[in-house]
Amino acid sequence: MEFEDWAAFDFRYLLDLRSLTRHILAIEEYKAAALNPVLPPHWLEVPEAADAADAAKTWGRGQDAPAADDPAAADEKRIPVRKTAKARTWIRQRFVPGTAALSLADILALHGMVAEEHGASGPTAGALRTTPCEVGRELVGGLHRGAPAQRLPELMARYVAFVDGGELRSLPPVIQALLAHFFLDTIHPFVDGNGRTARLVAAAILSRHGYNLHGTYALMRYFYRHEIAYHTMLHRIWKRCPFAVTPFVAFGIEGFVLELKSVDAFIKMKLNRLRDPDLAASPWRRRIGGRSRRLN
Numbered sequence: 001m002e003f004e005d006w007a008a009f010d011f012r013y014l015l016d017l018r019s020l021t022r023h024i025l026a027i028e029e030y031k032a033a034a035l036n037p038v039l040p041p042h043w044l045e046v047p048e049a050a051d052a053a054d055a056a057k058t059w060g061r062g063q064d065a066p067a068a069d070d071p072a073a074a075d076e077k078r079i080p081v082r083k084t085a086k087a088r089t090w091i092r093q094r095f096v097p098g099t100a101a102l103s104l105a106d107i108l109a110l111h112g113m114v115a116e117e118h119g120a121s122g123p124t125a126g127a128l129r130t131t132p133c134e135v136g137r138e139l140v141g142g143l144h145r146g147a148p149a150q151r152l153p154e155l156m157a158r159y160v161a162f163v164d165g166g167e168l169r170s171l172p173p174v175i176q177a178l179l180a181h182f183f184l185d186t187i188h189p190f191v192d193g194n195g196r197t198a199r200l201v202a203a204a205i206l207s208r209h210g211y212n213l214h215g216t217y218a219l220m221r222y223f224y225r226h227e228i229a230y231h232t233m234l235h236r237i238w239k240r241c242p243f244a245v246t247p248f249v250a251f252g253i254e255g256f257v258l259e260l261k262s263v264d265a266f267i268k269m270k271l272n273r274l275r276d277p278d279l280a281a282s283p284w285r286r287r288i289g290g291r292s293r294r295l296n
Contacts, residue, residue, distance in 0.1 A: 001186070001238050006147050011162040011183060012242035019246060023253040024172055030260040034211050036267060087113045087200050095207040101164040102180075102204060104156050110204070111190055111197045124191040128152045133188050140228060141235030146188030155187055163205070173209035177202035178252040181219070182245055186238060199223065222255025
């Protein structure tokens with residue numbers, strides 16, 4: 001979006017629920033995996049984003065931010081929001097079913113925690129930005145200009161009301177989470193770390209619906225693996241309001257289902273090992289060159 005487009009901005013979107021039926025049914029098929037607290041070991045290894053120079057080109061930068069080709073200055077200015085273990089732990093405790101809805105204080109707290117975890121405890125951590133912001137690069141469709149800084153308090157108040165409004169609450173939790181993600185990333189309220197905070201907000205909504213933080217891992221892993229497609233889709237949708245969000249929602253649900261399938265397979269493997277005395281009593285073995293090798 002251009003700066004002038006923000007004068008007419010509203011939380012309007014076009015969503016074709018009928019075309020998403022098969023995606024929603026796929027989630028229902030793996031609902032047991034979505035609600036199960038057990039995670040496969042590889043889910044604990046959430047892949048990180050690209051290197052610092054690439055991230056400087058991709059993530060939001062205020063008008064006074066250093067150029068992307070100045071890594072030393074960029075590292076000093078940017079909030080390198082990478083790991084989110086502390087924030088995920090907090091989400092698990094704060095957003096259990098039946099707790100209060102997401103608030104602006106929650107969003108600021110999430111951003112502050114992920115920033116603090118990386119030693120970025122300056123004035124921009126956990127605070128709305130006060131400078132202009134643009135994000136993107138030619139590869140993903142150009143630049144997106146975040147909301148004017150002076151409008152952020154008003155827009156974020158409207159955002160929180162929108163996320164907890166009746167229209168969104170009538171949708172399946174995963175769609176509600178993805179729309180919350182989309183609009184927070186659209187507003188881009190922080191100097192940096194907007195995408196990660198948006199994904200954590202989505203995870204908080206899913207956790208409040210009993211999803212045991214699978215949303216955190218599923219959305220992070222899938223979006224990181226398909227980073228170019230993810231950002232390209234966002235930039236394409238941002239060009240016109242009301243936003244045609246169906247492709248983004250379908251993309252997010254497809255990633256969510258793929259990860260739930262991996263959880264489902266892991267759970268079934270564990271159950272089979274418990275049912276099979278031989279598998280339960282001994283580790284897996286692989287025969288190599290006539291000898292058995294223990295796989296721990």
